[in-house]
Amino acid sequence: MDRILRVNMSTLTTKEEPYPDEWAALGGRALSAKILLKEVDPKCDPLGPDNKLIFAPGCLSGSAAPTSGRMSVGAKSPLTHGIKEANTGGQAGQKLMRLGYRAVIIEGKPSDAGKRYQLKITKDGVTFSECPDLKGMRSYACTAKLAAASSKRAAFIICGPAGEALLTAATVALTDEDNRYPTRHAARGGLGAVMGSKGLKAVVVDDEGSSARKPKDPEAFKTLTTSMTKNYLAGSQLFSHGTAVVVSLGNMMDTLPTRNRREMRFEHAEKIEGARIIESFETRGGNMHNCMSGCIVKCSNEIHGPDGKYLTSALEFETIAMMGSNCAIGDLDAIATMDRLCDELGLDTIEAGGALAVAMDGGKLSFGDAEAAIRVLQSVDKGDEMGTAIGNGLAFTGKKYNVARVPAIKGQAIPAWEPRTLKATGVTYCTSAMGPDHTAGLVTMPPADVAVASRDAQLVAAICDSSGFCHFVQPSLDEIRQLFNLMYGLNLSGPDIVAYGWQCLQDEWEFNRRAGFTEKDDAMPAFMTTEPIPTSGNVFDVSEEDLRRVYSGNPFREELLMYRAGS
Secondary structure, eight states: OEEEEETTTTTEEEEEEOOOGGGTTHHHHHHHHHHHHHHSOOOOOOTSSTEEEEEETTTTSSSSSOOOOEEEEEEEEEESSSSEEEEESSSHHHHHHTTTTTEEESSSSOOOOOOOOOEETTTTTTEEEEOGGGTTHHHHHHHHHHHTTTOOOOOOEEEEHHTTOTTTTTTTEETTTTTHHHHOOEOSSHHHHHHHHTEEEEEEEEOTTTTOOSSSSSHHHHHHHHHHHHHHHHHOOTTTTOOGGHHHHHHHHOOOTTTTTTTOOOOTTTGGGGHHHHHHHHHHHHHHHHHSTOOSSSEHHHHHHHTSSSEEOOOHHHHHHHGGGGGGGGOHHHHHHHHHHHHHHTHHHHHHHHHHHHHHHHTOOOOOHHHHHHHHHTGGGGGGGHHHHTOOOHHHHHHTTOSSSSOOETTOOOSOOOOSSSHHHHHHHOOOOTTSSSGOOOOOOSSOHHOOOOOOOOHHHHHHHTTTTOGGGGGBBBHHHHHHHHHHOOOOOOHHHHHHHHHHHHHHHHHHHHTOOOOGGGGHHHHHSSSOTTTHHHHHHHHHHHHHHHSSSSSOOOGGGGTTTTT
């Protein structure tokens, strides 16, 4: 039987509730939004007892659908002070669903803020334990300690030291398929700080004795998922070498931020291109691997250092751009070291890279000084002034050091994909309840109508994030609709699946409206509307009227059903 697990950190008790039948197709992001809007005061203190942290696997997670095990982590964000859903890979989503948990809701706050707790979830029940030995421990050491005390089937959700210190750029870390690396992150919005505020250091999810979830129509489900897998593997497999390989393309397109976005092309782009990572596999070791069981994409790169030893994994375009070119650092080994430190700390690489570049722009560090950047990251969990600033993100760092050039919207760092170049993506950054987040609706080709293109991309992203699918497997809306029906015995039509995504967006916008957000909060940083990119002359010149159009109208169109996530 599907159920919701409530964990009260004030009383250190747990309670299970039956999962509502009317929510059968809700999962991931849509479910997180529904719970937050229903149960959390949008004006609450994000780090107080009234906020709730939600782990919500996609509604196809735990099934045989390919690459469908992703999970949403949701809460009121301490960074944006609006609603936040951060979608992540790793193994925990698959395992929670196989155990029958559609959502885990973390409520309340311990009376003793100095204590740390571990939650263990198995087929036999849920147990709490205090874990003083894990307090302040970096993520890799924490993973190793948890693994030594757990079965090989266990997956881990970890609050790094940045989250324990309530730093607002903190992430929630999850382990990958082999449970070796805590390198999958619910990264944006500072949700690691919410986990830290709850005193929850780790969640162990052990699905020993469970099996894959059974669809209502197993034969038709198998036929469709087999077809999707064959079609993907027979296609171009755009993401088989990960997003790191688009660095040169980003450079050519004027969307590789350089020196705190003063330029959008980097003179050393070739040195930090993902192809260099692939080449290093032959001489140093490393490979492409899965972040979750059932993945057919294998986009995660496992990187070894010059000594041939493992250094980090999942070094992606956003990290390379924000910690590399944006800081004028043209050394892949240095960037990989910075990425490893962020994994250890539980820190968003977009926020941290953006914050380092702002500090460099303000003269606190020198552009291109990789050693200094690494020293600052090393100090984040030591209480150092600059390390603490970086750990609180780009906007905090800009304010602290009185830097005028702050590329943030709603308090959150703008990702690498440049809104002056990709204007429909800029519309997403302004209008998404998530704040500037490329995963909320990335549009890489120039559209005829930026407002409609952004709205479509946001709607498709919301549905995909609710399904459990990775965007990289590129399911269409109609395929997701069919799988929902086959999995849960539903009869969703084309208009129904579009309305599903539209309702998710409406719930998120409504939460932010109640939190006090207005149209004024949808503003791009002023310098991006007036300062042209040197190599293209582009500025962000989308009108307020076009921004408003994202929120209105009936989004259903027949052709939208063929729209593929990640395309």
